[in-house]
Amino acid sequence: MSKVSERQLERYPLYLNHLIALRDSGVTTISSPAIAKALKLSEEQVRKDLQVVTKSEGKPKLGRDINELIDDIKSFLGYTSKKSAAIVGVGHLGGALINYKGFEDFGLNIVCGFDIDSKVVGKSINNKEIYSIYQMANKVEELGIEIAILVVTSEVAQQVANMLVNAGIKAIWNFVPVHLNINSDVVVENINIASSLAILEHKLKTKEIDE
């Protein structure tokens, strides 16, 4: 499998989104230059990105079949292979995520939640059972959970991550604003909502001072 950079990977959901919107409005074929123009990217970049995911060459003037391209990007990103995932930490954000139905579009099937709080353990949210984190090892195997969506507090994030690694999880999607030390081949991808908000608020503050 050819190596692609993270910057490049970040663009595929943008392509996908744009192509689905076009298809839904009745478009059947699309060219790289048209995509480049709409998304404000260079034609060269779009052409290279698409070559990685699709074997379809596209016809001169007509471009590529839009449905084929959509399927190729989804398959490349792994959205077409269903994977079981669990929400680890069912607090404010975890509780919101366990209710979020959009994950299915990305091939993620949220099968359960884990928490340590006896007030939520044993209950169900959105038809997903909440198990104790001490049942993690059993449940990861029993339910075939591959991906953990980590939304615990900062204080316990490393400890819970270690438990997940020991339980045999394959990937951790980390929403906690801490650096996780994982000495294994478990995939870790960080999404830092707080950092994004910090950038927005700082830009806003700087602008107001400059005015």
Place this chain on the structure above:
Amino acid sequence: MSKVSERQLERYPLYLNHLIALRDSGVTTISSPAIAKALKLSEEQVRKDLQVVTKSEGKPKLGRDINELIDDIKSFLGYTSKKSAAIVGVGHLGGALINYKGFEDFGLNIVCGFDIDSKVVGKSINNKEIYSIYQMANKVEELGIEIAILVVTSEVAQQVANMLVNAGIKAIWNFVPVHLNINSDVVVENINIASSLAILEHKLKTKEIDE
């Protein structure tokens, strides 16, 4: 105000988080090298980052007062000045975000939601009224809304962003995986959850193929 890079800004929430955890466990002073070690950053980088946000010099061997440093970072990021925000698009993710109580820690006060769907307009979620997007111009002024948290569908994102700009919004925190064209001095910060998930899933797929 000194210019700082986005990469640098992204680190402050990590510092803040680490410092709050330390303070809550009874630590009263902290040195840059200790922070650097805990967060796996270089001492030089931490020293430079902290110099930007605090005037406190820190005492040799003891380091800086941890409460002072926490306050300085919060103030630098703008978390101490309360700002009114609205959730624009109260679907799956928007509905989750309007229920999320953690925004208060970042100085964000979610005052209301906006949607176009007559099934939700006029209702309240978590005590926040949902207004029609056609009331946007009035409500932004009346309620002093500075920040829009944009979680509408891709198809209407640009159109709704234009409405927000016209309504006098100061900043858009964009959760929609589209490129927004904003020809004004409105601050736009993108957070792309889909791209982060795409990176995770692709890494996981690549790893499985390599094995």
